Amino acid sequence: MLNILVIQDTDWIERGPHQQHHIFERLGRKGYSIWVIDFEILWDKYEKKSYFQKEKIFQNISHVVANNKIEVKRPPILKIPLLDKMTIPIFHTISINKIIKNKRIQVIVGQTILNTFCGLILSKIYRIPFIYHVIDSIHSIASDYIPKYFLFLAKVLEVFIIKHSDLIITVNKGLKDYIIRLGGSPEKTFIVPAGVDFKKYQESKDRSRIRKxxxxxxxxxxxxxxxxxYEFSGLKELAEYILKHPKLQAKLLAVGGGDLYPYLLSLSKKTDKIIVTGQVPYDEIPIYLSAADICILPAYKNEIMMNIVPIKLIEYMAAGKPVISTKLPGVFREFGKNNGILYCDNVGELVQIALKLKENNKIEGIGKRGLNYVKKRDWTILVKDFEKIMKRTIKNRKKG
Structure with missing residues (x-):
């Protein structure tokens, strides 16, 4: 089994589960030894006890799979805005170097930009295969947590990583096109799409109980x-639309935490048409999802969302729920028409589509279309695909 180092400059523990959690936790359970370098990107949301946080090590961290043999190593953080990011190349390079030397790393998988760049440079020094695992337009997302005048540098680093990685794995057609536009090799860019644990979503029979x-x-x-x-999730606009039309026979149920949670929570205290739960354990998601009639993605059509296909869409469809989404290019290219997803341009149109589905008794039928479309997206199959690509990369690097 391989020794794998995964690198990302966002929070492995508090964020997710994302594509990387599903894949690497399952690989860990299969016997691979996996180390993760991460960054506590939300440190400023918590009480600051000092300006310097020493290295932390977390073991037995599980989002989706127990006994996954993953160890998360969080390098030191200088808890001063901007300097926290600017010192990543120093602290993270030291930590990555130690892991490579002490754990005999055989392949490095980068997920983001800044510390991924550091890992790429070290991979060249130690002649270790490097895979860039792209689940987002990374430099676009970076605009959420770094000043605008650094975004050009973020894009330069992203392009460098794309051009010098041994192989790139992305999650959908739109992101593959994005990688190629930035200079990536089509022959070295592969797709391992978002998946789902079908058994978990099909077995949930708690609809009446959770609704009560x-x-x-x-x-x-x-x-x-x-x-x-997120602020750009479209939920603020949807909630306000529902409240402005009190006769609508529709309610919003939002499961999760984040930027808009305090605002939506305040609305939920004024009306029963807005329901929020905060973050819930991942294992309970299918229970809450069973309460749904129609699932939604009313996100803004911004640069961040243009090419991605959120994993939640696959989970919605695996539960047999119809989906109404903003017509995002990445989502539309991935699913097209007549495959369980209906498209809208604004929240008003979303609500009207939902009401018509109920009125015409089409909720169940469209939900079944989506379920049939994603049946080949089981994680068991996709993890094997990722594993094969990873092993082939190592083999090719040895030949080279």
Whole structure:
């Protein structure tokens, strides 16, 4: 079995589960030894006890799979805005170098930009295969947590990583096109799409119980969203639309924490049409999802969302729920028409589509279309694909 180092400059523990958690936790359970370098990107949201945080090591961290043999190593952090990011190349390079030498790393997988760049340079020095695992337009997402005048540098580093990685794995067609536009080799860019644990989503039979717990009536039409509640998620606009039209027979159920949680929580205290739960354990997601009638992705059509296909869409479809989404290029290219997803241009149109589905008794039928479309997306299959690509990269590097 391989010794794998995964590098990302965001939080492995508090964020997710994302694609990387599903893949590497399952690889860890199969017997691979996996170390993760991460960065506590939300440190400023917690009480600051000092300006310097020493290295931390976390073991037995599980998002989706127990006994996964993953160790998370969090390099020191200088807890001063901007300097926290600027010192990543120093602290993270030292930590990556130690792991490479002490753990006999055989392949490095980079997920983001800044510390991934450091890992790429060290991979060249130690002649270790380097895979760039792209699940987002990284430099676009960076705009959320670094000043705008550094975004040009972020894109320069992203292009460098793309051009000098041994291989690139992305999660959808739109991101593959994005990689190629930035100079990536089509022959070295592969797709391992987002997946789902079908058994978990098919076995949930708790609809009546969870709806009763949340105060949802049998005839209420529930529009469901789960995940991080970003400012650009469109949920603020949807919630306000619902409140401005009190006669609408529709309610919003948002499961997750994040930027918009305090605002949505304040609305939920004024009306029963907005329901929020905060973050819930991942194992309980199928239970909450069973309460839904229609799942939604009313996200802004911005640079961050243009090419991605959120993993939540696959989970919605695996549960047999129809989905209404903003017509994002990445999502539309991935699923097209008549495959369980309907598209809208604004939250008003989203609500009207949902009401028509209920009125015409089409909720179940469209949900089944989506379920049939994603049946080949089981994680068991996709992890094997990722594993094969990774091993082939190592083999090719040895030949070279």
């Amino acid at each position: 717990k949340l105060g949802i009536k049998e005839d209420d039409l529930i529009l469901f969203f789960m995940g991080w509640l």
